[in-house]
Amino acid sequence: MAQRKSLNVNGKSVRVTIDDPEMPLLYALRDNLALRGPRFGCGLGQCGACTVHVDGKAMRSCQLPLSRLTSSQRIVTLEGLGSPQQPHPVQKAFIDTQAAQCGYCINGMIMETVALLATNRKPSDADIRKALANNLCRCGTHVRILAAVKRAAGIA
Amino acid sequence: MNINVSRRDLLKGSGALVVSFSLVPAGDALAQGAAPAKPVALTELDSFLAIDARGQVMVYSGKVDLGTGITTALRQIVAEELDVPFSRIALLQGDSRLTPDQGKTWGSLTIQVGGMQLRNAAATARGALLEEAAKRLNAKKEDLKVADGVVSAGNKRITYGQLIGGKSFALKLDHAKPAQPKDPKDHTVVGKSIPRIDIPSKVTGRFAYIQDIRVPGMLHGRVVRPPAIGATLQSVDESSVKGVPGLVKVVRQGNFLGVVAQSEWGAITAAQKLKATWSAWQGLPEQAKLYEHVRATKVVQDQVTGNVGDTTAALSADGVRKLAATYDFAIHTHGSMGPSCAIAELKDGKLTSWSASQATHDLRKQLAEMLGMSADDVYCVYLEGSGCYGRNGHEDAAADAALLAKAVGRPVRVQWSRADEHGWDPKGPPTLIDLRAAIDTGGNVTAWESDFFIPQQTAGSFMVPLTGATLAGLPQKGDIAPGNVFQNSAIPYKFANVKTVCRRLESTPFRPSWIRTPGRMQNTYANECFMDELAAAAKVDPIEFRLKYLDPADRRGIEVLTRLKALAKWETRPSPQAGSGAGGNVARGRGVSYVKYELVRTYVGIVADVEVDRASGAIRVTRITMTHDCGQIINPDGVRNQVEGNIIQTLSRTLIEELKFDRSMVTSLDWASYPILTFPDVPEVVIELINQPNTPPWGAGEPSAAVVPSAISNAVYDATGVRLRSIPFTPDKVKAALRGGA
Numbered sequence: 001m002a003q004r005k006s007l008n009v010n011g012k013s014v015r016v017t018i019d020d021p022e023m024p025l026l027y028a029l030r031d032n033l034a035l036r037g038p039r040f041g042c043g044l045g046q047c048g049a050c051t052v053h054v055d056g057k058a059m060r061s062c063q064l065p066l067s068r069l070t071s072s073q074r075i076v077t078l079e080g081l082g083s084p085q086q087p088h089p090v091q092k093a094f095i096d097t098q099a100a101q102c103g104y105c106i107n108g109m110i111m112e113t114v115a116l117l118a119t120n121r122k123p124s125d126a127d128i129r130k131a132l133a134n135n136l137c138r139c140g141t142h143v144r145i146l147a148a149v150k151r152a153a154g155i156a
Numbered sequence: 157m158n159i160n161v162s163r164r165d166l167l168k169g170s171g172a173l174v175v176s177f178s179l180v181p182a183g184d185a186l187a188q189g190a191a192p193a194k195p196v197a198l199t200e201l202d203s204f205l206a207i208d209a210r211g212q213v214m215v216y217s218g219k220v221d222l223g224t225g226i227t228t229a230l231r232q233i234v235a236e237e238l239d240v241p242f243s244r245i246a247l248l249q250g251d252s253r254l255t256p257d258q259g260k261t262w263g264s265l266t267i268q269v270g271g272m273q274l275r276n277a278a279a280t281a282r283g284a285l286l287e288e289a290a291k292r293l294n295a296k297k298e299d300l301k302v303a304d305g306v307v308s309a310g311n312k313r314i315t316y317g318q319l320i321g322g323k324s325f326a327l328k329l330d331h332a333k334p335a336q337p338k339d340p341k342d343h344t345v346v347g348k349s350i351p352r353i354d355i356p357s358k359v360t361g362r363f364a365y366i367q368d369i370r371v372p373g374m375l376h377g378r379v380v381r382p383p384a385i386g387a388t389l390q391s392v393d394e395s396s397v398k399g400v401p402g403l404v405k406v407v408r409q410g411n412f413l414g415v416v417a418q419s420e421w422g423a424i425t426a427a428q429k430l431k432a433t434w435s436a437w438q439g440l441p442e443q444a445k446l447y448e449h450v451r452a453t454k455v456v457q458d459q460v461t462g463n464v465g466d467t468t469a470a471l472s473a474d475g476v477r478k479l480a481a482t483y484d485f486a487i488h489t490h491g492s493m494g495p496s497c498a499i500a501e502l503k504d505g506k507l508t509s510w511s512a513s514q515a516t517h518d519l520r521k522q523l524a525e526m527l528g529m530s531a532d533d534v535y536c537v538y539l540e541g542s543g544c545y546g547r548n549g550h551e552d553a554a555a556d557a558a559l560l561a562k563a564v565g566r567p568v569r570v571q572w573s574r575a576d577e578h579g580w581d582p583k584g585p586p587t588l589i590d591l592r593a594a595i596d597t598g599g600n601v602t603a604w605e606s607d608f609f610i611p612q613q614t615a616g617s618f619m620v621p622l623t624g625a626t627l628a629g630l631p632q633k634g635d636i637a638p639g640n641v642f643q644n645s646a647i648p649y650k651f652a653n654v655k656t657v658c659r660r661l662e663s664t665p666f667r668p669s670w671i672r673t674p675g676r677m678q679n680t681y682a683n684e685c686f687m688d689e690l691a692a693a694a695k696v697d698p699i700e701f702r703l704k705y706l707d708p709a710d711r712r713g714i715e716v717l718t719r720l721k722a723l724a725k726w727e728t729r730p731s732p733q734a735g736s737g738a739g740g741n742v743a744r745g746r747g748v749s750y751v752k753y754e755l756v757r758t759y760v761g762i763v764a765d766v767e768v769d770r771a772s773g774a775i776r777v778t779r780i781t782m783t784h785d786c787g788q789i790i791n792p793d794g795v796r797n798q799v800e801g802n803i804i805q806t807l808s809r810t811l812i813e814e815l816k817f818d819r820s821m822v823t824s825l826d827w828a829s830y831p832i833l834t835f836p837d838v839p840e841v842v843i844e845l846i847n848q849p850n851t852p853p854w855g856a857g858e859p860s861a862a863v864v865p866s867a868i869s870n871a872v873y874d875a876t877g878v879r880l881r882s883i884p885f886t887p888d889k890v891k892a893a894l895r896g897g898a
Contacts, residue, residue, distance in 0.1 A: 019401035023421045036368045037361025042574040046827040078361035094359045102223025102543030103358035104493045129835040140804030142838040
């Protein structure tokens with residue numbers, strides 16, 4: 001039966017009406033809250049396209065049932081980082097490096113990178129590759145994504 | 157809460173900045189069924205361009221941006237030729253009512269063909285605008301100057317907006333005899349790395365892909381696929397989904413089974429819970445015997461693509477050394493990151509379909525045929541999806557959405573699951589190639605023969621059958637359409653005796669379609685590996701060996717290889733390198749490959765540096781060096797981005813990818829069972845783009861992929877003295893080859 005669930009998304013308290021508390025966060029963000037940053041890629045936690053931050057940690061929103069989230073946990077999506085007019089430094093690095101082809105996976109790349117740089121401000125090449133090892137890109141944009149992350153970290 | 161957007165928002169959301177043009181009522185007028193007074197014929201200037209009273213230029217492109225950035229490049233071509241600022245150009249793509257049918261977006265032809273049609277339209281428009289300006293300004297046409305859409309003669313000025321604003325040009329185009337374009341030395345926009353217009357919105361979550369689009373009153377659908385490709389639906393237990401909140405309908409039509417619900421999660425839940433009984437079906441060949449199956453498949457046509465001299469006699473001549481090898485290339489899936497998605501609405505006998513189809517004009521005909529409608533009553537709108545690299549599941553999702561929308565009388569969005577995409581998108585067919593050659597005592601190649609076992613191409617329309625129509629038993633042409641997979645079976649090398657034959661097969665195990673560089677990749681792989689085998693047999697450096705047999709008049713091909721030697725710091729020596737068969741845990745080597753795409757356009761040379769771990773069999777590609785000549789470059793960074801992508805994607809296909817299946821169905825239904833290359837295995841990539849501003853622009857979306865597999869195989873041979881002839885080059889295959897060949 002329909003029920004309401006409170007969430008904190010991109011700094012705002014929001015309430016969503018849902019039928020199933022086991023629905024993954026991804027669908028609440030996309031279908032209830034009209035967000036486009038988190039993307040459906042596999043629904044299996046294998047590709048990273050749906051990545052969001054929960055209390056600063058990069059999480060796969062397709063694997064996070066709403067029942068496991070509380071209204072005090074801070075959820076941030078790609079939109080919450082910055083805008084085309086005022087991009088987050090990592091977003092800006094991706095723009096400056098032109099690090100996208102179709103761009104469908106880029107949400108995960110950026111969310112993962114922001115989480116990495118929060119704990120490791122000057123990552124090595126190996127650190128970056130490891131941090132992004134579970135984020136898939138089919139267009140083969142990897143070379144540019146690596147360059148963008150290095151630019152964002154100031155090690156380019 | 158659902159998100160409602162109007163059609164105007166839809167068009168805006170697609171990334172095409174649709175401004176309200178007086179000539180063409182975009183968006184809302186269409187929703188009311190108003191027929192826009194706009195031509196779409198390739199022979200009409202107004203099909204391609206409109207300029208409004210404010211001087212804003214609207215470009216109508218039948219070629220679409222599949223994530224390659226071409227809408228930025230197409231704008232550059234028009235901005236250059238019209239002399240208007242880049243920022244003043246909007247572009248609408250892939251709209252079956254508003255954009256010309258420039259053919260499918262495939263085959264690395266968007267700039268080469270679509271872009272040149274636009275250049276012709278823009279040059280023709282500029283000429284007409286100057287004629288008119290000369291009259292209005294009472295000046296001679298040759299005395300006029302144009303900058304930023306303003307024509308001036310001395311201190312007299314008139315804008316494009318004043319000259320044409322909102323009116324049609326009503327001029328004909330002849331693309332065989334295009335208007336004189338600008339001299340490339342005057343280019344200021346073409347040739348510049350203008351940043352892609354879509355990237356800021358893509359990296360900030362503002363860009364709307366087809367997966368993000370919602371239309372008023374829309375429901376969510378999912379298709380429930382059979383567990384075996386040819387299974388028959390025997391029964392459906394609707395009580396199994398009774399409690400699913402918001403369930404609207406279980407739709408059954410023949411073997412097509414789907415669910416429609418109010419919410420996306422409701423549709424997913426219903427699709428997971430729905431119990432259905434299907435017949436058994438085991439029509440697929442045994443995977444372990446795939447190539448025996450391919451070889452045993454009936455040949456319906458022997459397509460001779462190269463025939464010089466008498467290879468039979470040359471191969472049996474006295475004193476020649478004969479070589480023979482067989483290569484195979486696995487079945488691949490497109491593997492789009494975002495599974496296919498589409499929305500359809502059937503209202504008052506008219507179907508509107510929103511999808512990421514690479515050919516909305518063709519899709520319109522296919523959907524009409526499937527539903528028994530007139531094509532005039534079907535309207536297809538392109539909205540960018542996840543990169544597709546060919547004909548993936550987008551069109552099939554459009555058919556699914558149309559079937560479900562018809563069944564419920566409401567707009568329905570269909571989002572494929574990961575298993576739908578991996579299991580049901582059409583596949584790149586398995587390819588088997590036999591090669592034979594003769595070398596005389598002087599080390600000269602005297603004969604080259606090849607047989608390519610590839611599926612036939614039925615009819616000429618390249619319409620890949622729609623899965624939904626097949627399952628539902630609805631009418632459609634049952635084409636086999638793998639793409640032009642015969643290309644690059646013929647070779648660029650001048651041997652005295654050559655015979656290259658495509659043995660076109662009656663069938664192939666999975667519904668085929670084109671995946672990036674279809675046929676050209678597989679054929680070039682076999683040809684360039686075998687070329688390397690001949691060079692090694694002749695004990696000649698592989699680049700020198702290629703140069704020896706290239707047409708000396710083919711200056712650009714020779715330049716690509718010559719520059720490659722310098723860029724890669726190539727050491728001239730035969731392969732394999734000394735001591736390659738010796739011990740040591742890690743063997744290092746380099747391999748070269750070359751292609752002249754379809755033997756008529758883009759030239760690519762590549763050197764791959766690899767390390768082979770003898771114990772594990774793992775191949776590590778450390779560096780790719782490439783030279784690339786695609787003629788006049790419109791946007792250098794855009795080309796570079798494509799080339800990098802081709803290299804990395806094809807490394808993945810070469811080293812890792814292989815569709816897995818049992819006798820009933822694809823079994824590699826996710827990224828764990830169909831893995832692709834990840835960041836730890838990405839090599840250094842060094843690219844030199846050779847710009848030829850005074851020549852026509854050629855395609856760059858595919859050619860650089862063609863050379864990757866052979867370069868890897870040749871590098872492994874250089875390192876180890878062992879030939880890899882079966883894609884993918886998995887560690888197990890490498891270890892087996894090392895055991896057998898070292």
